[in-house]
Amino acid sequence: MVSRVVNIRPDDLLLVSTVRNEKVRLPWFLRYYRDLGINHFLFVDNDSDDGSREYLAEQADVSVWATSAGYKRSRFGVDWVNWLLMRYGHGHWTVVVDPDEFLVYPFCDTRPLRALTDWLDASSIRSFSAMMLDMYPKGPISQHPYREGQDPLEIANWFDSGNYTMTRNAAYGNLWIQGGPRARMFFTDNPERAPALNKIPLVKWDRDYAYVSSTHMLLPRGLNLVYDEWGGEKASGCLLHAKFIDTFTQKAQEELARKQHYANSHEYRAYQEGMAASPDFWCKWSEKYINWRQLEILGLMSKGNWA
Amino acid sequence: MSVGFVMLCHTALDRAAQVARHWAERGCPVVIHVDRRVKRTAFDRMRQSLEGVADIRFSTRFACEWGTWGLVAATQAAATLMLRDFPGVRHVYLASGSCLPLRPVQELVAYLDARPRTDFIESVTTEDVGWTVGGLNIERFTLRFPFSWRKQRHLFDSYVRLQRRLGFRRRIPKGLVPHLGSQWWCLTRQTLSTILESPDRAEHDRYFRRVWIPDESYFQTLVRQVSANVESRSLTLSKFDFQGKPHIFYDDHLQLLRKSDCFVARKIWPQADRLYRTFLSDDAGGQASGEPNPGKIDRLFAKAVERRTKGRAGLYMQSRYPRANWENGMTAAPYSVFEGFADLFENFDIWLGKVAGTRVHGHLFAPDRVAFAGGETVYNGALCDAPALRDYNPRGFLGSLIWNTRGERQCFQFGPGDRQKIAPFLARDPNAQISVISGAWAVPLFHANANFGEIRKQAARLQKIEAAHLEVLRAADAKAKVRIWTLAEFVENPMEPLQTIIDEISPRSLRRLTEAPRMADLTGFGQFLQNLRNQGMQPVLMGDFPAGDDPRPLTTRRGRPYLVK
Numbered sequence: 041m042v043s044r045v046v047n048i049r050p051d052d053l054l055l056v057s058t059v060r061n062e063k064v065r066l067p068w069f070l071r072y073y074r075d076l077g078i079n080h081f082l083f084v085d086n087d088s089d090d091g092s093r094e095y096l097a098e099q100a101d102v103s104v105w106a107t108s109a110g111y112k113r114s115r116f117g118v119d120w121v122n123w124l125l126m127r128y129g130h131g132h133w134t135v136v137v138d139p140d141e142f143l144v145y146p147f148c149d150t151r152p153l154r155a156l157t158d159w160l161d162a163s164s165i166r167s168f169s170a171m172m173l174d175m176y177p178k179g180p181i182s183q184h185p186y187r188e189g190q191d192p193l194e195i196a197n198w199f200d201s202g203n204y205t206m207t208r209n210a211a212y213g214n215l216w217i218q219g220g221p222r223a224r225m226f227f228t229d230n231p232e233r234a235p236a237l238n239k240i241p242l243v244k245w246d247r248d249y250a251y252v253s254s255t256h257m258l259l260p261r262g263l264n265l266v267y268d269e270w271g272g273e274k275a276s277g278c279l280l281h282a283k284f285i286d287t288f289t290q291k292a293q294e295e296l297a298r299k300q301h302y303a304n305s306h307e308y309r310a311y312q313e314g315m316a317a318s319p320d321f322w323c324k325w326s327e328k329y330i331n332w333r334q335l336e337i338l339g340l341m342s343k344g345n346w347a
Numbered sequence: 348m349s350v351g352f353v354m355l356c357h358t359a360l361d362r363a364a365q366v367a368r369h370w371a372e373r374g375c376p377v378v379i380h381v382d383r384r385v386k387r388t389a390f391d392r393m394r395q396s397l398e399g400v401a402d403i404r405f406s407t408r409f410a411c412e413w414g415t416w417g418l419v420a421a422t423q424a425a426a427t428l429m430l431r432d433f434p435g436v437r438h439v440y441l442a443s444g445s446c447l448p449l450r451p452v453q454e455l456v457a458y459l460d461a462r463p464r465t466d467f468i469e470s471v472t473t474e475d476v477g478w479t480v481g482g483l484n485i486e487r488f489t490l491r492f493p494f495s496w497r498k499q500r501h502l503f504d505s506y507v508r509l510q511r512r513l514g515f516r517r518r519i520p521k522g523l524v525p526h527l528g529s530q531w532w533c534l535t536r537q538t539l540s541t542i543l544e545s546p547d548r549a550e551h552d553r554y555f556r557r558v559w560i561p562d563e564s565y566f567q568t569l570v571r572q573v574s575a576n577v578e579s580r581s582l583t584l585s586k587f588d589f590q591g592k593p594h595i596f597y598d599d600h601l602q603l604l605r606k607s608d609c610f611v612a613r614k615i616w617p618q619a620d621r622l623y624r625t626f627l628s629d630d631a632g633g634q635a636s637g638e639p640n641p642g643k644i645d646r647l648f649a650k651a652v653e654r655r656t657k658g659r660a661g662l663y664m665q666s667r668y669p670r671a672n673w674e675n676g677m678t679a680a681p682y683s684v685f686e687g688f689a690d691l692f693e694n695f696d697i698w699l700g701k702v703a704g705t706r707v708h709g710h711l712f713a714p715d716r717v718a719f720a721g722g723e724t725v726y727n728g729a730l731c732d733a734p735a736l737r738d739y740n741p742r743g744f745l746g747s748l749i750w751n752t753r754g755e756r757q758c759f760q761f762g763p764g765d766r767q768k769i770a771p772f773l774a775r776d777p778n779a780q781i782s783v784i785s786g787a788w789a790v791p792l793f794h795a796n797a798n799f800g801e802i803r804k805q806a807a808r809l810q811k812i813e814a815a816h817l818e819v820l821r822a823a824d825a826k827a828k829v830r831i832w833t834l835a836e837f838v839e840n841p842m843e844p845l846q847t848i849i850d851e852i853s854p855r856s857l858r859r860l861t862e863a864p865r866m867a868d869l870t871g872f873g874q875f876l877q878n879l880r881n882q883g884m885q886p887v888l889m890g891d892f893p894a895g896d897d898p899r900p901l902t903t904r905r906g907r908p909y910l911v912k
Binding site: 154170201203221227228232267270271272325326327340347 | 655663
């Protein structure tokens, strides 16, 4: 464990993440979020043996905790994240993302994250929605090897623009969003098993809050009301999910062997089968990523009343 | 020197100091009021940073909670100090710590010099304001507000309700006509001093101390007593959103702000380095053009508010999930549903695509697959033809299709053989144009190569489904544009209804239909229906086809049944 939390100042923007053998992704990840204006990173390292922990420990704006407990036993990392947030997140705007998730919000090319959180503060908004958008390359995934330090969105720069469905989860009040390339490719027979894409990764944290399941939903329930019910649009962003780059095939096998992942590894088993056949998500209606304005026009995210 | 600035500051004091220095160094005196709730150390730091700059004063500090008298008291004190210490000042400009001058000071000075007796203050009677939040207009002046709106919202609201119920009213002092307006004004020495030195000031202050948000009404009301030359607008560009909080300007607004020709804008994000750097340098401005013209910015913010309150019609997404009846458009655009047409006419979809010049799908809700136009397996937005995905959320599927193809009208076939879960949605959607030839599903059965027992069973099943469906379409809450013909009616005269439907789909074409779609052969259809009857089934939805009496127009004019010209 390397803790630099004493350096955290009262209004710092914090980022919390769990990693396992993500060394190759970390340099770009840190760079991306430093550029957005994250002041301090809090990592949980789940038993990496690829040097992730050592790399993180060297970074001046990073604190890292090590664990070798099972991912599943900790409810897919949520317990670790909640613990860190409770200890260090209180009163801060906090971003909770995985190392393959890149937050995009309205005006993110001209305004730092602090501009957004200031505006959210002024608008008395405590939580900000950013739906997960699965990104993929054109052609088989193995065709485009990823170099450490490279922007993964240079490779995985296509997405599905309009095949998402949503329902309201009565128990927690959140929306349950499914769809995208994974549903289209791997879950055509059992769509109810397709992964959830709704995420609320940006929250003005309070020690009384908790993530319930990954960052899909929160308690208290009011934090999940990131959508307008009277016809209007609230401001929202997207989490560009650059999971599908060439480390994936190996990783899926690894995860399956460990049988640690979500829902009895249904998801990963489906990937395995799908990937073995033809690991190409691209279709002629795939959309090539340009910028947040494009996502806004497509209706995947919204400026709300932020102008 | 003709203009002096009063600045009310409570946060980002470094930016406020930067602006104050800018004005003072260009010959405009500045009086700074810092909210009493700001810490001593921060205040001292600001004072120190401005040490040595001539013509800057700090006025007595009041606590300025939003919506309370403190802001007026602070303004009075600072303005009094300004008038006392700087006798050369003719106009006093009230600004905040988050204001930023957009045009060189000389241009403002010249503008005011040309209007030496004009008071610039937005001042509107309570009947005429449309922008107050919470519905409190005249009641701001006639009720009491002992509770904090920010910290005791519940008490605030219930006390207002209680007073309304009891019919409580404060008396408005004689001679005062309540006016409201932006708190950022620019008043002449004569007007301002008349207000501040008025013999009735104590009485006015006592009254306004208990008015709600007095900083938007004190000067705005009193100026009407003393000035004959009120220009009812603010020289400060300041826009409010639907919650009544000011819109904030960022670096990416630079060009908009520059082109607005406004003198001062608020509120600026404290970290908008580029805005501060650009507008506080002396070569800002340049192409001076007379009157402020914030039209573009007005539109930008008006659009933002509309996006927040109305949203985009037919869009369902992570931050827009309207409740029933609040959709403001259940779907994004009009579309057409054809029921029975593909059964009665051969290659109906191809014919329709040609005459209407639009995209025509097959049975989108067929049980075995989604029949996209052209037999596509993936469609706009990467919609997938897998029936399970569609059936998982039919509304979502249709909503996505219409959203993804906005700008291009969608038509699709529907019938009792399809998945019916979507039907109630279609019936309620005002964007749906639904045309039904009831009983037409019997035509393919008539032509089917199958045992009659099986056909009879199918017919009974389809008729039951369609009967229930027609009931939904005819329900009182159906908002779709529904037209229903029986098969018999339609066969009798097919061109007129087709023309009506096509005209609605592409109203601009205004072409008369010259080519009819090819109708299926109905020779012996009456007997077929009679056979069904003989087997104990009662076919009713297709209308009247007497056995042995085949529809005449069909047999004689098959292929080109009618020419309307």
